[in-house]
Amino acid sequence: PDNVQKNQAGHLQIGGVDSIELAQKYGTPVIAYDTSVIKQEIAAFKKTFLNAGIKHRIVYASKAFSSLAMYRLLSEDDVGCDVVSGGELYAALKGGMDPEMIEFHGNNKTPAELEYAVQENIGCIVVDNFYEIELLDEICSAQNKKVSVVLRVAPGIEAETHKYISTGQSNSKFGFDLDSGQAKKALTMLLDADNLEVLGVHCHIGSQIFAVAGFEMAAVKMVQLLKQWKDEFNFDAQVLNLGGGFGIKYNEDDHPLGPAQFVKTIVQTVQAEAQKNDLMLPEIWIEPGRSLVGEAATTLYTTGSTKKVPGICNFIAVDGGMGDNIRPALYGAKYTAFLAAAPNARTTQKATIVGKYCESGDVLVADQDLPEVHPEDILAIPSTGAYGYSMASNYNRNGRPAVVFCENGHSQLVLKRETYADMLHLEVE
Ligand code: LLP
Numbered sequence: 001p002d003n004v005q006k007n008q009a010g011h012l013q014i015g016g017v018d019s020i021e022l023a024q025k026y027g028t029p030v031i032a033y034d035t036s037v038i039k040q041e042i043a044a045f046k047k048t049f050l051n052a053g054i055k056h057r058i059v060y061a062s063k064a065f066s067s068l069a070m071y072r073l074l075s076e077d078d079v080g081c082d083v084v085s086g087g088e089l090y091a092a093l094k095g096g097m098d099p100e101m102i103e104f105h106g107n108n109k110t111p112a113e114l115e116y117a118v119q120e121n122i123g124c125i126v127v128d129n130f131y132e133i134e135l136l137d138e139i140c141s142a143q144n145k146k147v148s149v150v151l152r153v154a155p156g157i158e159a160e161t162h163k164y165i166s167t168g169q170s171n172s173k174f175g176f177d178l179d180s181g182q183a184k185k186a187l188t189m190l191l192d193a194d195n196l197e198v199l200g201v202h203c204h205i206g207s208q209i210f211a212v213a214g215f216e217m218a219a220v221k222m223v224q225l226l227k228q229w230k231d232e233f234n235f236d237a238q239v240l241n242l243g244g245g246f247g248i249k250y251n252e253d254d255h256p257l258g259p260a261q262f263v264k265t266i267v268q269t270v271q272a273e274a275q276k277n278d279l280m281l282p283e284i285w286i287e288p289g290r291s292l293v294g295e296a297a298t299t300l301y302t303t304g305s306t307k308k309v310p311g312i313c314n315f316i317a318v319d320g321g322m323g324d325n326i327r328p329a330l331y332g333a334k335y336t337a338f339l340a341a342a343p344n345a346r347t348t349q350k351a352t353i354v355g356k357y358c359e360s361g362d363v364l365v366a367d368q369d370l371p372e373v374h375p376e377d378i379l380a381i382p383s384t385g386a387y388g389y390s391m392a393s394n395y396n397r398n399g400r401p402a403v404v405f406c407e408n409g410h411s412q413l414v415l416k417r418e419t420y421a422d423m424l425h426l427e428v429e
Pocket of ligand 1: 061064105204206207208243244245246287288289290291327331386387
């Protein structure tokens with residue numbers, strides 16, 4: 001692959017650390033983040049907003065990768081986060097995230113989760129459905145508190161992406177449908193609720209999106225909605241949250257715009273449309289998950305067995321698989337693998353990289369050109385920083401991999417490898 005950072009030995013480097021040394025030190029599979037990449041992405045988003053002179057907030061979507069070290073990194077950079085469960089909220093608070101910077105999402109937050117969020121005085125709750133509005137108002141009243149809410153709208157926009165991760169269309173399970181008038185009904189309920197303060201509106205059209213058109217349409221639609229609500233209810237939104245979903249590069253044939261470019265378009269569209277409608281500019285919030293962390297990490301695996309049936313198959317197995325990266329099996333996601341010790345070695349075979357899980361669907365990379373591979377080689381799969389660890393499982397009682405943060409030639413363990421004993425922690429003996 002192009003653009004691989006190599007050291008003098010010709011080995012792949014991650015955050016200035018030799019990948020072969022990482023594999024020796026921490027074992028494999030290991031997910032190694034170059035944290036400078038995360039920081040660069042954050043800086044690029046910020047710069048885009050600052051250049052446009054617009055009030056903004058970057059709200060990292062925890063679901064892409066959540067760990068205490070990640071929350072610490074975000075806090076240092078003034079980035080907030082969204083959480084979608086009590087578990088993510090607990091981790092964010094433990095990681096030192098300022099409660100004010102936390103936003104709570106979800107289409108079916110439980111009463112216990114909402115109570116917890118209200119108790120912890122988090123920044124806002126993104127209300128998603130009528131049941132939640134009533135429940136939240138009652139919980140606030142019981143705790144004698146007022147909370148800020150953001151109203152999630154399903155804007156009726158189909159993003160071009162995998163259907164499992166497309167969320168803006170009218171038949172999505174998320175948010176209040178715009179075109180049928182449900183969003184308007186939700187607003188009237190919220191304005192009537194004694195304990196809820198409406199901060200603004202939200203939409204999220206999907207994930208791993210490459211075309212900017214969907215974001216433009218969403219921005220126009222949302223600003224027009226705010227204009228209508230201003231005229232009809234004298235409602236002034238302080239916040240317009242346009243979600244995340246900015247596509248990243250997984251392979252050589254992916255050519256995403258670069259996350260900041262999406263934001264530039266979003267900002268310009270909102271500014272122009274607000275001006276046209278004579279509307280006060282709200283703060284613009286975005287919720288990037290994948291684009292902050294996806295390209296920052298590379299997973300290192302050790303190769304083991306191979307199976308070749310001439311003309312039929314050529315498998316190379318690694319010591320991880322669908323337990324640390326379910327994306328190929330679940331979405332047909334495509335990745336590329338290469339030898340960590342020789343990223344640009346001449347290829348001599350077409351092979352399929354499989355994992356060690358007991359399923360034929362446990363394929364990480366199908367039919368890729370590779371050089372000769374021997375047992376105990378280290379294989380690297382880049383762009384595994386988003387929705388890898390966070391969707392990892394103990395399937396087959398394989399432990400979750402270790403996670404390390406690397407920068408400036410130093411590495412730091414942030415999540416330990418799960419041991420056999422760890423996996424028995426929940427057993428009642
Ligand atoms: N905001 C909301 C309301 C979301 O639902 C999501 C993602 C995001 C922000 C962040 O989207 P991102 O910037 O990461 O694309 N497991 C799937 C992705 C599921 C995305 C769910 N929602 C995958 O591995 O592709």
